[in-house]
Amino acid sequence: MKSKHDDEIKALLMYKQIPPVDEEEKRELVHKLKAYMPVSQAAPSKIMQQLIQKAFTSIYRDHKIELFVLLTFLLLAYSFMPASDVWIVIMSTSPIPIFLAGWHLLNGQSNDMVELELTYKYTFHQVLFSKIIAIVAWNLGIYSVALLYLLGIKNMDISLYFFHIVILGLTPIITFSLALLLLSIKYRRETSWTVVILTWIFFVLLSLQTPLGTFLIEVNVLFYVLLNGSLVLFLLHRLQHLWRTERLSDGIL
């Protein structure tokens, strides 16, 4: 039941007295806010598409000779090597496009360059995202062409063995894509990529000279399927996170 105080309190609380506001303050604020106006941008999906296209063509423009040489080398190797030994070539060469493009990516990412990129229309994270996608796409493209050629030249059946080889070759591609992404975000040092390449060369030599290679090929294909699946999920998660990372974080909400 309403008491007589209810109306009294509400009437009192609804009593308004606006403190005088200086109009000059508002004009000054409007002038100041012009410096903070958002830059007009297209929809994220459109930006993503544009950036990936640009990164894709830029890799072709900068590395077409190296990529052509690599593809020719692979096709020649597949033509003359016995089918039973071809797996080591597939496994050891599959991540080469990533090494190549990764080298240039990390080389151009000194902290000064990142600072400069932060002032561009696109954020550093958006640019990095598109470059990583384009590098992986180029790598998978070359890998697919080489495998299709292998299928044709060696008259190999699409058997479990072939599937095993394909999955085995995908493992370093996904692993080094992830490594490139994490190194680009965290370290941005060219030397870190040199260490990665040297580690891979050492690993390949070890596989050739010791029973490690035979052991790797004998591991059940399900293991590689699960490993690659987990790595792809992690890579997608990191890429998604990278795209969402905003340039400015004022933490007001």
Next chain:
Amino acid sequence: MNEDSVLVRAILQGDEEAMEQLVYRYYDEIFYYINQIGAPYEEAKDITQEVFISMLKALPKYKEQGHFKAWIYRIAYNKSMNHFRQSKYVTTLSEAHEEVAEDDIGGTVENQSLVKELLDSLPQKQSSALILKYFHGFTASEIAKVMGVSLPTAKSRIFQGLKKLKKRLKEDEN
């Protein structure tokens, strides 16, 4: 689509006139609100400026759901609370209104001082909820959004605030 969302979209496309309209639409009430919840006149001006700068920075991340007013008030509430925490000094409502009260004339003084005194006697969270409801016309669910609490908590703050005020008025009568 309400007018705020039209202005927000225009601002996101870089329309400076829309930004000016939005500032003129909300400046007074945001400034008044910050002043009411305890910031002295000069500090309230600075905080209001910070609120609009933060609003503009965060605008690309703002998801339009027809609650722009509640959103900007929430920025104002958070900015004010941060300011109070940093300065480790919470001005009483009476102090905050002191400068304004000096300009009061005639019969308004009595009412105003009574309102200030009543709100001063409440915990800050309850007085903030009452200020939002009775001075700025927010509903309980909007108050919950502004203060970042659940709807029952917002309702409880309003209810408790009113209950204490009623008790206070009864005491004064006796």
